[in-house]
Amino acid sequence: MWELEDFTEIRRWYALHLLLCVTFFISGLIINAIQFLLYVTLRPFNKSLYCSINYYLMYSTMSQILFLAEWWSDTDLKVYASDESYKYKGKEHALLIMNHTYEVDWLMGWIVADRSQMLGSAKVFVKNMMRYVPTIGWSWRFSDIIFLKRNWQEDRTVMSSQVQEFFDYPYPVWMLLFAEGTRFTPAKHAASMEFARKKGLPELKRHLIPRTRGFIQCVQSLKGHFPVIYDVTVGFNTKDGEEPTLQNMLRGRKVKSEMYVRRLPLDEIPDDDEGAISYLHELYRSKDKLLDSYINTGSFTKENDLPEYPCQKMPRRWYSLLNVIGWAGFVLSQILRFYYNLLTSGSLISISLAVGIALIAYIGLYKMIGLTKIDKGSQYGSTDNDKKKD
Numbered sequence: 001m002w003e004l005e006d007f008t009e010i011r012r013w014y015a016l017h018l019l020l021c022v023t024f025f026i027s028g029l030i031i032n033a034i035q036f037l038l039y040v041t042l043r044p045f046n047k048s049l050y051c052s053i054n055y056y057l058m059y060s061t062m063s064q065i066l067f068l069a070e071w072w073s074d075t076d077l078k079v080y081a082s083d084e085s086y087k088y089k090g091k092e093h094a095l096l097i098m099n100h101t102y103e104v105d106w107l108m109g110w111i112v113a114d115r116s117q118m119l120g121s122a123k124v125f126v127k128n129m130m131r132y133v134p135t136i137g138w139s140w141r142f143s144d145i146i147f148l149k150r151n152w153q154e155d156r157t158v159m160s161s162q163v164q165e166f167f168d169y170p171y172p173v174w175m176l177l178f179a180e181g182t183r184f185t186p187a188k189h190a191a192s193m194e195f196a197r198k199k200g201l202p203e204l205k206r207h208l209i210p211r212t213r214g215f216i217q218c219v220q221s222l223k224g225h226f227p228v229i230y231d232v233t234v235g236f237n238t239k240d241g242e243e244p245t246l247q248n249m250l251r252g253r254k255v256k257s258e259m260y261v262r263r264l265p266l267d268e269i270p271d272d273d274e275g276a277i278s279y280l281h282e283l284y285r286s287k288d289k290l291l292d293s294y295i296n297t298g299s300f301t302k303e304n305d306l307p308e309y310p311c312q313k314m315p316r317r318w319y320s321l322l323n324v325i326g327w328a329g330f331v332l333s334q335i336l337r338f339y340y341n342l343l344t345s346g347s348l349i350s351i352s353l354a355v356g357i358a359l360i361a362y363i364g365l366y367k368m369i370g371l372t373k374i375d376k377g378s379q380y381g382s383t384d385n386d387k388k389k390d
Contacts, residue, residue: 012252065107072250073254074252090118099207101206114320179215235260
């Protein structure tokens with residue numbers, strides 16, 4: 001029986017990378033057009049039906065990126081959670097608090113969301129600039145994603161009002177928050193620990209000091225509607241797998257990840273600001289113990305007293321693969337017909353146009369990866385002004 005490893009060299013072909021990029025872009029624009037039509041014609045009269053349809057439209061877009069991890073690079077993910085927590089997966093509204101240590105930790109969250117049948121209803125906090133990006137940005141714009149301008153006075157109002165859109169959704173919603181506000185780097189960690197020393201906060205070894213404003217506002221808005229927090233700590237096994245980067249995944253290199261999940265009642269968070277701040281800092285101290293133990297020993301709990309959970313079975317689903325095959329077949333057939341007409345026209349301008357389109361698409365592939373790196377590195381959490389309050 002064939003295995004993905006048998007196609008390692010094929011998965012590194014630039015022509016296939018280009019096809020994936022073009023497929024994602026063209027299918028994304030088609031989905032954007034459908035979303036726009038439904039947004040202006042259906043949503044004003046029947047929000048529930050619009051959300052139900054848009055769930056599958058969002059899934060069709062997001063699962064193409066998911067395909068890159070699960071099927072193209074054969075990324076392996078193990079999830080450790082209690083049996084009690086596992087039985088609630090995909091059945092309740094939840095706020096996810098995740099460490100932002102790696103380039104693709106957010107993508108591991110997408111994998112779990114898909115295996116919990118929640119990918120189409122996964123929500124995030126993103127920088128305002130993303131609303132202008134075709135495909136994924138426009139899809140988010142039609143899906144009640146919360147766009148932040150990094151101006152606290154404006155963002156506070158947006159967060160408070162926008163999360164209320166999720167309360168009457170016809171299905172559960174997961175909201176992902178990176179409370180650190182930016183991706184971990186040695187330089188950012190050094191600056192964050194200097195800030196911790198000035199404020200008398202315990203220093204963290206594997207995380208940045210979390211920013212509290214966005215967390216407090218989010219929790220206050222969600223109480224009474226979202227019952228739980230999923231505290232998610234992600235680690236990567238770079239001894240047996242590749243470095244966790246999008247480029248490695250694009251080149252078909254296998255990434256191995258493990259995830260430790262705790263289900264925490266949201267109503268246990270104190271209502272007052274100081275109590276909520278203390279809760280968040282304590283949460284990150286425990287996350288730091290988990291990640292430090294994993295990096296040192298390969299186990300989240302070997303070097304601490306936190307509970308050891310069983311590895312839960314969450315097999316990959318075929319839908320992302322079938323979705324990409326369907327879109328790639330459609331797009332490739334249209335591209336071949338388009339190029340055939342151009343090349344057989346005999347016009348130098350037409351031939352130059354065909355070559356130019358191919359080059360632009362190829363450059364766009366790597367620009368897209370670069371944009372994702374920048375955006376995912378700073379899109380979650382609150383504003384830089386948090387430092388003034390913490």
